[in-house]
Amino acid sequence: MHAQTVFSKKTLNTRKIFFQWEWMLVLIFILINIINSLISPYYLNAGNLLNATMTFMDKAFILLPMTFVIILGAIDISVGSIVALSAVIMAVLYNTGVPMPVAMAVCIAVGTLCGFINGILIVKFKELSAMIVTLSTMIIYRGIAYIILEDRAAGKFPAWYTFLGWGYVAGIPFSLIVFAGLAVIFGLVLHKTTFGRRVYAIGNNAVASRYSGIEVDKIKLIIFTVTGTMSAVAALFLSSRMGSVRPNVATGYEMEVIAAVVLGGVSSQGGKGRMIGAVLALFVIGFLRYGLGLINISSQVLLIIIGLLLVFAVLIPNVRSKLKIKVRR
Helix, strand or coil: CCCCCCCCCCCCCHHHHHCCHHHHHHHHHHHHHHHHHHHCCCCCCHHHHHHHHCCCHHHHHHHHHHHHHHHCCCCCCCHHHHHHHHHHHHHHHHHCCCCHHHHHHHHHHHHHHHHHHHHHHHHHCCCCCHHHHHHHHHHHHHHHHHHHHCCCCEECCCHHHHHHHHCEECCEEHHHHHHHHHHHHHHHHHHHCHHHHHHHHHHHCHHHHHHCCCCHHHHHHHHHHHHHHHHHHHHHHHHHHHCEECCCCCCCHHHHHHHHHHHCCCCCCCCCCCHHHHHHHHHHHHHHHHHHHHCCCCHHHHHHHHHHHHHHHHHHHHHHHHHHHHHHC
């Protein structure tokens, strides 16, 4: 009797691959660049395009942990206020004579503490949704920033500090290099580690995950704390680029970041989405804003376009799932 070996050949479904939302975003990104190059002769310039990334890199740092938050099935709308509070405390400390490196460390510590407070409130008071908790802390953090600085500006940072927001390394913006490195790290953690798999599991079913032995509260606390830390990193790059700080900085950042994450194909209900999609969506919105700015198009038009893209991003998965159900029947 001879032993038989059975080989299972798995066919590559190219149609399924190219109909993924990330490829749609690549197509949208290409179309935006084509349209922008046609409406403005100044658009297709490598130097200008690299410079344009500096204007949205501070939001990019928040996008990375926000992707984790939304995959969890939660939300954090306090990130803009954390940016403001962290930046204000750093600037005030520096203006009172504290060395800039120490002030920067305090900035990171403040952001981390704010994120930790969000996480503690969410895991300890489970009857409160993340929306309610972070809405409350959004108001509180921004209010503290106004109490500290009122309506004044603080800054006059040392010359070397501007390198964070405006510096170049080998012709590439320093902020873009830092973001690229962090994006790789966050992406690997989300897609290649046990921690990332547990994040998806919690987003799909938090109760089942808890009964499966996953430390749901610990993971939520870590993610919200890291979100606060990355908001403080965004505060460093934003304050470096602006040269001064006011309590109203980063207003609306939370909505722009959440819009980019959802546009990137991350399900607002949790459990689905990929880091590459969120990053692609960030660049789609960033270059769309840059192109429209070159021809002095109102920012309100940009909001309408982003809103339409979001509707499109939400509708596509629903349409695909309904088509699959009809095919099965």
